[in-house]
Amino acid sequence: MQIVIDTRPDEVLRLEHLLEGYNYTVWVNTYGPLGIKQTLEEALRSSVSKDCVVGNATSVSVGDARSQALELLLHAGDGGYGPLDLLTKRSEILSLAEALFQSVNLDQAENVTSFWxxxxxxxxxxxxxxxxxxxxxxxxxxxxxxxSD
Structure with missing residues (x-):
């Protein structure tokens, strides 16, 4: 038997817990600080997975990155999937999202690239x-x- 310990910050784990729902689960993670001398793909391969291949990368503003992440974290789903009681948890979710953005220095970023x-x-x-x-x-x-489901 292998015991796995999740070492991600409590804020990330709580955010994921709050967003659990019917046929719905959320995963969030941060990596860094990392050096900028590597390409994005090299940084991903050393910190995320050795198999990472970037499909596309586009420069975005801090505001656009923040808006996109918040919109997706607050995605309500529909009758067949989605977080449970999203409206009652919204305030805490937003607070945890802010802590997440602070942990990666999003608001102070000099450059942000969106990628998949x-x-x-x-x-x-x-x-x-x-x-x-x-x-x-x-x-x-x-x-x-x-x-995911």
Whole structure:
């Protein structure tokens, strides 16, 4: 038997817990700080999965990255899937999302790239996913999230 210990921050684990639902689960993770001398794909292969292949990458504003992540984290789903009691948990979810953004220095970023993985995704995205490469003061953080059934 192998015992796996989830070492992600409590805020990430709580956010995922709050977003659990009927036929619906959310995964979020951060990686960093990492160096910026590597390409994005090299950084992903050293921190996320050796199989990572970036399918596309586009420069985005901090505001667009923030809006996209919040919109997806607050995705209500429909009658067949989605988080339970989203409206009653919204305030805490937003607070935890802010803590998540602070942990990767999103609001202070000098450069943000939105990307998706063609191969090597650490989770199983079904309904939505986001991934951002965040650069600030010679370092990078990677913020990823997805939902599945």
């Amino acid at each position: 993985l063609a191969k090597g995704h650490p989770a199983y995205p079904v309904f939505w996913d986001f991934a951002f490469d965040i650069h600030i003061l010679g370092q990078r953080w990677i913020l990823m999230g997805s939902s």
